[in-house]
Amino acid sequence: EDKVVQSPLSLVVHEGDTVTLNCSYEVTNFRSLLWYKQEKKAPTFLFMLTSSGIEKKSGRLSSILDKKELSSILNITATQTGDSAIYLCAVGGNAGNMLTFGGGTRLMVKP
Amino acid sequence: EPEVTQTPSHQVTQMGQEVILRCVPISNHLYFYWYRQILGQKVEFLVSFYNNEISEKSEIFDDQFSVERPDGSNFTLKIRSTKLEDSAMYFCASNPRPGVEQYFGPGTRLTVT
Numbered sequence: 001e002d003k004v005v006q007s008p009l010s011l012v013v014h015e016g017d018t019v020t021l022n023c024s025y026e027v028t029n030f031r032s033l034l035w036y037k038q039e040k041k042a043p044t045f046l047f048m049l050t051s052s053g054i055e056k057k058s059g060r061l062s063s064i065l066d067k068k069e070l071s072s073i074l075n076i077t078a079t080q081t082g083d084s085a086i087y088l089c090a091v092g093g094n095a096g097n098m099l100t101f102g103g104g105t106r107l108m109v110k111p
Numbered sequence: 112e113p114e115v116t117q118t119p120s121h122q123v124t125q126m127g128q129e130v131i132l133r134c135v136p137i138s139n140h141l142y143f144y145w146y147r148q149i150l151g152q153k154v155e156f157l158v159s160f161y162n163n164e165i166s167e168k169s170e171i172f173d174d175q176f177s178v179e180r181p182d183g184s185n186f187t188l189k190i191r192s193t194k195l196e197d198s199a200m201y202f203c204a205s206n207p208r209p210g211v212e213q214y215f216g217p218g219t220r221l222t223v224t
Contacts, residue, residue, distance in 0.1 A: 101154040
């Protein structure tokens with residue numbers, strides 16, 4: 001059974017801090033790892049990492065995939081209160097298209 | 112920017128009743144999904160759908176659940192006889208092809224009383 005574990009469960013920081021969120025996985029026939037941000041309702045897509053694209057960056061957010069360690073990190077620099085959300089890691093594996101999600105990291109950024 | 116839409120945003124129903132949750136995927140997408148998230152728990156895969164057929168389904172997706180694409184735009188999830196434990200947020204998602212990001216709708220909160 002595919003498994004995705006995220007840590008920490010929750011994190012409280014102050015504006016301007018840098019945070020690192022972790023995701024580890026055990027998936028049959030890994031295909032991709034995705035990061036989503038969940039605020040009020042729907043997960044919104046941040047990054048997708050694959051064997052051919054192990055590092056992604058967008059503004060203050062960046063993510064790296066470590067296929068040897070079966071893990072990924074999501075970095076957020078110069079955090080803002082608008083970064084407060086639950087960050088979800090999901091992995092696609094097997095021959096199908098389904099995603100297996102981790103439990104999420106709840107990030108709170110205080111002013 | 113195109114987005115996945117879902118209706119209703121909140122549905123309250125009594126145990127044993129049938130419910131239909133509706134989704135309009137992004138128009139050029141061909142692969143459709145339903146996920147659910149019980150309050151405080153992980154997002155869980157239910158079913159994927161392509162070319163008018165179920166591609167994959169999880170153990171959660173038992174005989175009480177069915178999906179349909181009744182026309183060119185809608186994608187529905189039907190729960191035949193709801194149970195209390197079906198209370199959850201149900202997300203629809205879509206993508207144009209396998210192996211690329213899935214775009215999620217805003218969800219339907221289903222409350223079974």
